[in-house]
Amino acid sequence: MKFFVDTADVNEIRALNDLGLVDGVTTNPSLILKSGRNIVEVTKEICGIVDGPVSAEVAATDYETIMKEAAVISKIADNICIKLPLTLDGLKACKNLSSDGHQTNVTLCFSANQALLAAKAGATFVSPFVGRLDDIAFDGMDLIREIRQIFDNYGYETEILAASIRTVNHVKEAALIGADVITAPPATLKALVKHPLTDAGLATFLADWAKTGQKIA
Secondary structure, eight states: OOEEEEEOOHHHHHHHTTTTOSSEOOOHHHHHHTTTSSSHHHHHHHHOOOSSSSEEEEEOHHHHHHHHHHHHHTTTOEEEEEEESSHHHHHHHHHHHHHHOOOEEEEOOHHHHHHHHHHTTTEEEEEEEEEHHHHOOOOOHHHHHHHHHHHHHHHHHOEEEOOOOOOHHHHHHHHTTTTTTEEEEEHHHTTOOOOOHHHHHHHHHHHHHHHHHHHOO
16 A cells, blocks of 8 residues: 655655655645645646645646646656546546646546546546545445455556545555555654554563663663
8 A cells, every 4th residue: 555645744754754754745725825825836846855745735626727727737847646636627628637647646536436537537546535525425435446356356556546545444444445645744653653562562571671780882
């Protein structure tokens, strides 16, 4: 499974990338707002930090303007992935951009039918939003299961990018189901390493080592 970090904070991205934990980055208008920076400027910097895909989202909703914005975004760097809305205009843009060799990420997916349309449009990634489904009393992981089965049934190459990941259990469940990618905030990715027994065991080992009076280096 690939790990994407869901942020436009370049310091967080750089720190995780240095750990070897980042396969890509996803951004959206809300994250750009939070960064307080110009979208082209901050996206270009992110693209220089990571080797993998960096999703940058169009703000338009009609086909003509989506394509104009996509033309600007695509020129930022070679590892740009153009993020598009899961609407008919967004899917039309996806089909044309994908046919031209651009990476695409169709976002705000909430049903298996929507994911099927994204795959038929040639999307590189489709982003089902797990946490937002949980918020309205649906099990977001059921959607991941449905999409996985449909894509496997027909051999679609579109990757399932589980988004709106909020907990470490979301990460585990997405991995068990077979999502290709998860994108999560930096804090969630860092929390994957945590376990109270690891902390307790390390504390014991360090205490015992101190009693030996030895040094390794």
